[in-house]
Amino acid sequence: MQPPVERAFLVGAPRKGTAEATQVEEHLDELGRLADTAGADIVGRTYQRIEAPTPNFYLGQGKVEELKGVLNRNGSTLVLFDEPLSPVQGTNLEQVLAVRVMDRTEVILDIFATRARSAEAKLQVELAQLEYLLPRLTRMWTHLSRIRGGIGLRGPGETQLETDRRAIRRKISVLKKRLEDVADHRANQRQGRRACPSAALVGYTNAGKSSVLRALSGDDIFVEDRLFATLDTLTREVDVGDGYRFRLTDTVGFIRKLPHHLVASFRATLEEARAADLLLHVIDASHPAWEEQVEVVESEMRNAEGGTRNSRGSSERKRVIYLLNKADLLPDPEAFLAQVRERYPHAVLTSTVPTSALQVRRLGVEELRHALRTSAQALRPMACIRVPVGDGKLLAALHRDAEVMQEAQVDGVVEVTARVEAWLLGKLRRQGIEVEIAP
Ligand SMILES: Nc1nc2c(ncn2[C@@H]2O[C@H](COP(=O)(O)OP(=O)(O)OP(=O)(O)O)[C@@H](O)[C@H]2O)c(=O)[nH]1
Ligand SMILES: [Mg+2]
Numbered sequence: 001m002q003p004p005v006e007r008a009f010l011v012g013a014p015r016k017g018t019a020e021a022t023q024v025e026e027h028l029d030e031l032g033r034l035a036d037t038a039g040a041d042i043v044g045r046t047y048q049r050i051e052a053p054t055p056n057f058y059l060g061q062g063k064v065e066e067l068k069g070v071l072n073r074n075g076s077t078l079v080l081f082d083e084p085l086s087p088v089q090g091t092n093l094e095q096v097l098a099v100r101v102m103d104r105t106e107v108i109l110d111i112f113a114t115r116a117r118s119a120e121a122k123l124q125v126e127l128a129q130l131e132y133l134l135p136r137l138t139r140m141w142t143h144l145s146r147i148r149g150g151i152g153l154r155g156p157g158e159t160q161l162e163t164d165r166r167a168i169r170r171k172i173s174v175l176k177k178r179l180e181d182v183a184d185h186r187a188n189q190r191q192g193r194r195a196c197p198s199a200a201l202v203g204y205t206n207a208g209k210s211s212v213l214r215a216l217s218g219d220d221i222f223v224e225d226r227l228f229a230t231l232d233t234l235t236r237e238v239d240v241g242d243g244y245r246f247r248l249t250d251t252v253g254f255i256r257k258l259p260h261h262l263v264a265s266f267r268a269t270l271e272e273a274r275a276a277d278l279l280l281h282v283i284d285a286s287h288p289a290w291e292e293q294v295e296v297v298e299s300e301m302r303n304a305e306g307g308t309r310n311s312r313g314s315s316e317r318k319r320v321i322y323l324l325n326k327a328d329l330l331p332d333p334e335a336f337l338a339q340v341r342e343r344y345p346h347a348v349l350t351s352t353v354p355t356s357a358l359q360v361r362r363l364g365v366e367e368l369r370h371a372l373r374t375s376a377q378a379l380r381p382m383a384c385i386r387v388p389v390g391d392g393k394l395l396a397a398l399h400r401d402a403e404v405m406q407e408a409q410v411d412g413v414v415e416v417t418a419r420v421e422a423w424l425l426g427k428l429r430r431q432g433i434e435v436e437i438a439p
Helices: 021-038 061-074 087-097 104-115 119-147 157-191 209-217 260-265 267-275 290-307 333-341 365-379 392-401 422-430
Strands: 007-012 041-047 078-081 100-103 198-203 234-241 244-250 278-284 319-325 382-388 403-410 413-419 434-437
Touching: 007 021, 007 061, 021 041, 021 078, 021 104, 041 061, 061 087, 078 087, 078 104, 087 100, 087 119, 100 104, 104 119, 104 260, 119 157, 119 260, 157 267, 198 209, 198 267, 198 290, 209 234, 209 244, 209 278, 209 319, 209 365, 234 365, 244 365, 260 267, 260 290, 267 290, 278 290, 278 365, 319 333, 319 365, 382 392, 392 413, 422 434
Parallel strands: 007 041, 007 078, 078 100, 198 244, 198 278, 278 319
Antiparallel strands: 234 244, 382 413, 382 434, 403 413
16 A cells, blocks of 8 residues: 655745845755655745744744644645754644654655665665664654554653663664775775776766766666665776776765765765766756855865875865756857856866757767866876886786786886876886886
8 A cells, every 4th residue: 555645845944144035945946856756745835034043943933833824724744844953843843733844854864765775875874864863762752652642652761762772872883884894895996996097976966977977888877857866886987989998986966955964874985986086077057056056066075075084195186077967958058168167167068868959969978088088098198117027026016006908028028018097107116117108
C-alpha cells in the first residue's frame, strides 16, 4: 500500500533587510523543488520577514496563528521551513499547528536517505542522520508516544533516553571509523592512478555535472531533472585527443544552506575533488540565480577544505574551468559569454543536449575536450628520461608514477619516453637524472 502523498506548505522567514523579494521567492521555489524531489505535493507558501527568530516558534505569535488557519483551510499535512529550526522550535510548532513540521535540513536528509545507493553513500547519510537526531531525541520520543497512544512507550523517562543517546553515540563513532577506512582506501586507489591527470566535476545540484560527464564519455550516466540525482562519486576515463586521457569524477551537488552534518559526512567524497588536478565547475547559466549558486559552491568548497586532511600541494590554488552549461536555454549565448568572460576569462559555454531549437549541437563539448587536452599537456608533459641500465628501482618507479609510452636501450642507458607529472620531473632532476622535455 502506498502511503498517502504529503500535502506540503512552504514557509520562509528571511531576516529583515537581507534578501530582495525576488530572491526570497527564488529560495522558496528551491524549497519547493526539494519537497517535490522528496515526493510531496505543494499546496501553498508564505513568508514573513523577521527581526530575529523567536526562541519558541521562530516566527512571531501572530504569524503562527495565521499559519494555523491557512493550514486548516488547504488541508496541509506537512509544513516545510526554509530555515533551520531548533529542537524546541520544532516541537512547539508541531504542537500548535497540529501537523508535522520539517526544516530544510530534514528534507535534504530525507532525499539523501532515499537516494543513497553505494555502501559509502549509505554510511555517510546514516552518520548525518544520527548527528541530526541526537539533540532531538526527546522530540522523537514525544512523537512516538503521541502516535502510538503511549502504549508500550509510556514514560520512556530519562533512563531510556540516556541509553538511546549512548547507543547512538556509539553507532556514530563506529560509522566514523568505517568512513575513515573508506577514505584511506580511496586515497590508496588515487595513489596508484597518478599517471593520468584527474578532474572533478563540481557544482550546484541540477547544473548538469552528470550530463557533462555523459557527453564527454559517451556512457549512459544517470541524469535527472531533480535535485541530488547523484550522491555517489563516479569516475570515467575520457579520451581528450592526441593520445591524452583525463580521469573525470562526478561528485555530489551543492545547495544553499547545506546541512553541515551532511557536508562533514560527505568529506570523503569531497576529498576526491580536492585531490584532483583540475576542477570543472558546472554552472546552470540559464538559472536566474546562477551567480549566487557559484558563490555557494565556492564557499562550501572553501569550508570543506578547512576540514580535510592536508596533502601535497593543497596550498596552491587549483585550476578551475568554469562551464556555463544549459547554453541552449539562453536567449543570446554569445553575448552572455562575452559578459561573463570579464570575470571568468576561461569560461566555456556548453550545452549537453544533443540537439535543440537553436541548433547548438553539443555546444562547447569539443571546446571543453580541447581545454582538457591543453591542461593534460601542461600537467603531464612528455619527457625523455635517461635511466642507467642497472637502476631497476627508478624504472619501476617510472612505471608506477608515470605513463610510459616507449622504452629503448642505447649504450647502457634506458631511454624512457613517458608522460610525467611536473613534481616528478623536478625530483628526477634533483637526483641528477637526465631529463628532456619533448617539444
Ligand atoms: N536544456 C538543457 N538541459 C540540460 C543541460 N545539461 C543538463 N540538462 C538537464 O538538467 C537536468 C540535471 O542534469 P544532471 O546532469 O543530472 O545535473 P547534475 O548537476 O548532475 O545534478 P545532481 O546530480 O542532481 O546534483 C537534467 O534534466 C538534464 O537533462 C543542457 O545543456 N541544456
Ligand atoms: Mg548528477
